[in-house]
Amino acid sequence: MSATSGINTSEELTNAFGNAVDSGTVRFLKISIRNGSLLEDFDKLGEVLEDNEPAYILAKHDEASTWLAIFYVPDSAKVRDKMLYASTRNNLTKALGSTHFTDNLFATSKADVTADAYKKHIAHLNAPKPMSDWEKEMATIKAAEREAGGANYEGSRARRNPLGSSAMGFQWNEDAEIALKELAEGQDSHLVVLAIDPQENISLHSAIPGCSPAVLGSSLPASAPAFAFLAWPHNITSPPRREIVFIYSCPMSSPVKSRMLYSSGFLATYRAGKVVLGDAAQFLAERKIETSDPSELNEEFIKFELGLNTPVTSGTSTPLAKDDDKKAFARPKGPGRKR
CATH class of the missing domain: 3.40.20.10 (Severin)
Structure with missing residues (x-):
């Protein structure tokens, strides 16, 4: 006996089949199983997670073959379990292939692994990075200059690099x-x-x-x-x-x-x-x-x-010795013998 997959029929399919039965003119209905989205399936995690027991969850993204690693460590878990799971998570992703995991999610309760929590996580990743007041002011000035200069704007002419905008230098x-x-x-x-x-x-x-x-x-x-x-x-x-x-x-x-x-x-x-x-x-x-x-x-x-003239030698320089004045090589004396 085969096990059931747990996939339920959609409301759209139920209504279409009811209309076909009532009309009596429909010969065929093609029914396909479509993959659900990760966001829709997130709420199902609460059914398999324990309140006090940590766990790792690997979730496949909707697109491509990338995965999301969820590290679920409840605040109420034992200290030993918290330390064990924290020290093992890197080994897990490395052993399975770190390139497969494009995102991580850390959860301390079941409320952190819901669809709403995942939406907030994605929004946080896509949010602009925080900027200081000076950085905000500079961004506003650059945006205004860019808007005034049109599509070919390359910075104010009062501050340009003669070597080109992509060259190094002041x-x-x-x-x-x-x-x-x-x-x-x-x-x-x-x-x-x-x-x-x-x-x-x-x-x-x-x-x-x-x-x-x-x-x-x-x-x-x-x-x-x-x-x-x-x-x-x-x-x-x-x-x-x-x-x-x-x-x-x-x-x-x-x-x-x-x-x-x-x-x-x-x-x-x-x-x-x-x-x-x-x-x-x-x-x-x-x-x-x-x-x-x-x-x-x-x-x-x-x-x-x-190098437009010949350097003048100082008066203190020593003249070169003639070949006749060169002395024969004198071999240096060796060290004295120890007594």
Whole structure:
């Protein structure tokens, strides 16, 4: 004798069969068994769970082949059982295959394993994450900017990354880009000094047309880090050229946080500046100048750093010995014998 499945007929089927009997004109009725939903079946769990005995329940989701792991540990259960079930739940899911279980539900009473309780659980998972007042304010501002900018919005033009929205590095304020473009379009000496503002964007510190290497050191901040682009016309090379030099100045007296911040954005700022320079980027020196003392920056220092002259040896250097003056190799004495 086979056991019954426990599946009941629906009210819709009962009414349809009654109408078929009454009409006398219906020949066939096709009846199919359809799977119930997990939400509908949740209320059945209360019938199989004990008030004081913990249990694990594995429930299959309606879609795909994913499962829900329910850990039922009543508050009234024995302390030993609580500890035993708590220390075993990870072993259970790992042994059966953790990839099959996409969600967990922890219950301490039968009221936690009802359809209403499961609805609240799903709503909690889908709810937006809590945000601080500052995060809410920023989200509101971004939403307003996005709505004003339309579908192609990529952030305010006052704060954009020349390397692209997906590139690493600081955003550039518009005044910094304009100043560097003016340097690129000119023919004379020109200095653009950039700084990182409190919002961690690249901003314009100062732009000095006609700035020569002779006054470069005094044109940079003496106690704060800075990035600078110097346009320097010279006739050291043949033919003469207008060199554009990238300088990173980080005085030793700078705050540690500022030194770390500028150091992390050193290469990204150089690459972004290269993009802003456009066609003038061909004159950007590959060598970058770094200094911890802005006062040492002058024309001779720049020449040396860019390899445009031969370094001068100091007067204290020892001349190389001639081959005739070389002494024969003297074998060192070994350690003395112990007595």
